[in-house]
Amino acid sequence: MARPREFDEAEVVDRARNAFWAQGVAATSIADLSDATGLSVGSIYKAFKSKDQLCALTLEDYLQQAQEHLADTLAAAPTPWDGLRAWLEDIIDQAVDTSPTRGCYAVELAAERAAVDDRVRSLLVDHDAVIRDTVAAAVRDAVGAGRVSGDADGVARLICTTINGLQVDARKGLTRPEARATIDTMLGALQTD
Amino acid sequence: MARPREFDEAEVVDRARNAFWAQGVAATSIADLSDATGLSVGSIYKAFKSKDQLCALTLEDYLQQAQEHLADTLAAAPTPWDGLRAWLEDIIDQAVDTSPTRGCYAVELAAERAAVDDRVRSLLVDHDAVIRDTVAAAVRDAVGAGRVSGDADGVARLICTTINGLQVDARKGLTRPEARATIDTMLGALQTD
DNA sequence: GACGATTGGAAACGATCGTTTCCCAACTGG
DNA sequence: CCAGTTGGGAAACGATCGTTTCCAATCGTC
Numbered sequence: 001m002a003r004p005r006e007f008d009e010a011e012v013v014d015r016a017r018n019a020f021w022a023q024g025v026a027a028t029s030i031a032d033l034s035d036a037t038g039l040s041v042g043s044i045y046k047a048f049k050s051k052d053q054l055c056a057l058t059l060e061d062y063l064q065q066a067q068e069h070l071a072d073t074l075a076a077a078p079t080p081w082d083g084l085r086a087w088l089e090d091i092i093d094q095a096v097d098t099s100p101t102r103g104c105y106a107v108e109l110a111a112e113r114a115a116v117d118d119r120v121r122s123l124l125v126d127h128d129a130v131i132r133d134t135v136a137a138a139v140r141d142a143v144g145a146g147r148v149s150g151d152a153d154g155v156a157r158l159i160c161t162t163i164n165g166l167q168v169d170a171r172k173g174l175t176r177p178e179a180r181a182t183i184d185t186m187l188g189a190l191q192t193d
Numbered sequence: 194m195a196r197p198r199e200f201d202e203a204e205v206v207d208r209a210r211n212a213f214w215a216q217g218v219a220a221t222s223i224a225d226l227s228d229a230t231g232l233s234v235g236s237i238y239k240a241f242k243s244k245d246q247l248c249a250l251t252l253e254d255y256l257q258q259a260q261e262h263l264a265d266t267l268a269a270a271p272t273p274w275d276g277l278r279a280w281l282e283d284i285i286d287q288a289v290d291t292s293p294t295r296g297c298y299a300v301e302l303a304a305e306r307a308a309v310d311d312r313v314r315s316l317l318v319d320h321d322a323v324i325r326d327t328v329a330a331a332v333r334d335a336v337g338a339g340r341v342s343g344d345a346d347g348v349a350r351l352i353c354t355t356i357n358g359l360q361v362d363a364r365k366g367l368t369r370p371e372a373r374a375t376i377d378t379m380l381g382a383l384q385t386d
Numbered sequence: 387g388a389c390g391a392t393t394g395g396a397a398a399c400g401a402t403c404g405t406t407t408c409c410c411a412a413c414t415g416g
Numbered sequence: 417c418c419a420g421t422t423g424g425g426a427a428a429c430g431a432t433c434g435t436t437t438c439c440a441a442t443c444g445t446c
Binding site for chain 2: 022023024026027102103107108110111112113114115116121124125128150151153154155157158160161162163164165166167168169171172173178181182184185186188189190
């Protein structure tokens with residue numbers, strides 16, 4: 001009941017995230033968010049209750065999309081290991097292409113806010129565990145199929161950590177060939193071929 | 194001539210860096226820096242000309258120490274590859290130990306400021322090149338000695354990227370066994386044995 | 387069609403931001 | 417011992433920060 005919203009909440013969250021992403025959370029003022037979303041300052045505070053809350057919401061949204069993307073990519077591939085390789089291709093695309101919002105939003109927040117915002121850190125830690133477990137399951141399958149050697153949990157950890165590193169480099173202007181060289185070296189070292 | 198300084202500039206830069214490091218650059222006010230260094234606000238501006246300038250100075254200082262540490266560690270080891278392994282041990286120590294200032298200052302700045310501060314990005318890019326070249330030279334030696342297989346430049350890139358990833362995880366509370374598992378998996382996959 | 391509820395937005399809040407100004411203290415060269 | 421130069425710090429600068437308040441506009445409900 002009462003007056004309906006004139007804006008699409010999902011779209012507002014998207015735009016707020018892009019603003020945080022491009023220039024950092026601390027450097028993004030409420031006025032910046034107002035410009036980015038089209039909502040007035042008062043409306044932002046009416047809909048979301050604070051800057052921190054909106055920030056956490058944008059992160060939650062982003063992490064959920066990331067988890068769904070990994071699951072979808074794995075499901076669409078002929079084998080889990082092929083799915084993992086396809087997923088890594090997508091990550092290279094995302095890290096390299098989306099200038100000036102280079103890199104990964106989760107990495108930006110991990111570096112800038114995880115040390116000072118418990119809610120953000122908790123979201124990131126939980127997300128890491130989900131991604132790592134999913135990757136580990138795919139690696140376990142690949143080890144069983146003889147395509148990869150080594151401890152599956154360790155390999156999953158290496159893959160996830162290397163991805164994080166790529167996203168850091170992306171903030172500094174990493175190019176596609178450089179990203180590809182890193183991933184190819186990692187896969188080459190892990191695969192039994 | 195004239196009145197001499199009452200403070201040690203190197204120590205002030207150190208303390209300023211720790212303040213930036215712990216809570217992020219944007220979230221660290223000049224008042225915070227005054228508290229951390231013991232200098233008054235006016236004195237800070239007299240000695241360094243702005244917050245950005247002081248930030249760049251702390252980074253320059255940090256990067257130089259990091260480069261020297263890598264060179265020293267390599268020089269002290271019996272072989273370049275052993276030196277690289279010792280260096281990775283030190284990195285694990287640094288990433289895991291220095292709570293609450295976890296992780297690497299360079300990674301914090303890469304994530305928070307590289308996208309918006311050209312001076313910071315330039316410093317980081319140059320530093321990356323120095324570290325990567327040094328690592329690549331050590332890897333090349335190890336490949337020649339038959340201890341490592343693969344393209345030396347790619348391997349160096351993988352090592353540096355994985356380290357960056359570890360530092361991101363460190364911001365989220367990475368433990369020593371987890372860091373060790375990642376590094377051991379990487380080394381195990383790279384080494385020929 | 388009046389009412390309660392909710393939205394959108396302009397304006398204002400005190401607080402704090404990065405920076406500058408001003409004045410005195412401390413030192414050197416003559 | 418005086419003139420000149422630099423360092424240290426209190427105070428104040430305008431601007432902007434995140435947040436709240438207030439009011440008109442708009443809906444469902446009676």
